[in-house]
Amino acid sequence: MILILFGPPGAGKGTQAQRIEKAHGLVQLSTGDMLRAAVSAGTEMGKLAKSKMDAGALVSDDIVIGIINDRIQEDDCKDGFILDGFPRTVAQAEALDEMLTQQTLKLDAVIEIKVDDAALVERIAGRYTCANCNEGYHDTNLKPKVEGVCDNCGSTEFKRRPDDNAETVAKRLKEYYAQTAPVLPYYADKGVLRSVDGMQAIDDVSAQIASILAV
Ligand code: ADP
Numbered sequence: 001m002i003l004i005l006f007g008p009p010g011a012g013k014g015t016q017a018q019r020i021e022k023a024h025g026l027v028q029l030s031t032g033d034m035l036r037a038a039v040s041a042g043t044e045m046g047k048l049a050k051s052k053m054d055a056g057a058l059v060s061d062d063i064v065i066g067i068i069n070d071r072i073q074e075d076d077c078k079d080g081f082i083l084d085g086f087p088r089t090v091a092q093a094e095a096l097d098e099m100l101t102q103q104t105l106k107l108d109a110v111i112e113i114k115v116d117d118a119a120l121v122e123r124i125a126g127r128y129t130c131a132n133c134n135e136g137y138h139d140t141n142l143k144p145k146v147e148g149v150c151d152n153c154g155s156t157e158f159k160r161r162p163d164d165n166a167e168t169v170a171k172r173l174k175e176y177y178a179q180t181a182p183v184l185p186y187y188a189d190k191g192v193l194r195s196v197d198g199m200q201a202i203d204d205v206s207a208q209i210a211s212i213l214a215v
């Protein structure tokens, strides 16, 4: 199965992708995570991406298309994958179509997670992840079962993203509406777009997604 989780920053794409990954054995491919890994590793690509990410702007289509093209040909993707944060422009959506056609793969569904702007800002402000395994948490909405200990791996170290600050979030939301939202009609026209109410609790959003995937 090949899925796209679509939505603005903070909508819950990563949270839901981690759950689908565990439940369905599909790998989560987050371009944001891949770019952050390139930034940490100090690669040429990471250097190019860093200034854009710090400013809340999109990284160039060429870079992210290249990353995804390489990644989906790896062995662990052969039974399917979940794209989280890609495509983010119509050019990226078109490039993805070409890649999938070339590998005789088919996109099963694009699931849009709809969330109000005020909730997005609150979700991003409280977001943090495990520094070891990347499991996602929130200061009030999703705390580890034992305070300060990752449910998934037991690590006691957590991190916050440098771009999760109020100023950058405003810029990222603007970019979403200007460049990414126009991808929605592209998939609606293909008949693969489904929407879920992302204002619900995390488990309820998961249940709605599960019912779409079960069809
Ligand atoms: P995205 O990947 O779309 O940017 P995340 O999955 O990282 O979003 O979620 C952003 C923050 O909001 C995280 O801290 C997460 O725990 C929290 N969150 C995700 N889904 C919900 C939800 N349905 N209700 C409340 N908080 C949520």
Ligand code: ADP
Pocket: 008, 009, 010, 013, 031, 032, 033, 035, 052, 053, 056, 057, 058, 059, 060, 061, 064, 084, 085, 086, 087, 088, 089, 092, 172
């Ligand atoms: P969020 O889900 O909170 O928006 P991501 O981790 O998906 O955050 O993305 C973080 C940053 O990485 C984006 O603001 C952008 O600079 C860059 N990025 C991630 N995916 C893409 C993409 N498909 N195209 C361009 N830039 C991207």
Ligand code: ZN
Pocket: 130, 131, 132, 133, 134, 135, 150, 151, 152, 153, 154, 155
């Ligand atoms: Zn962990």
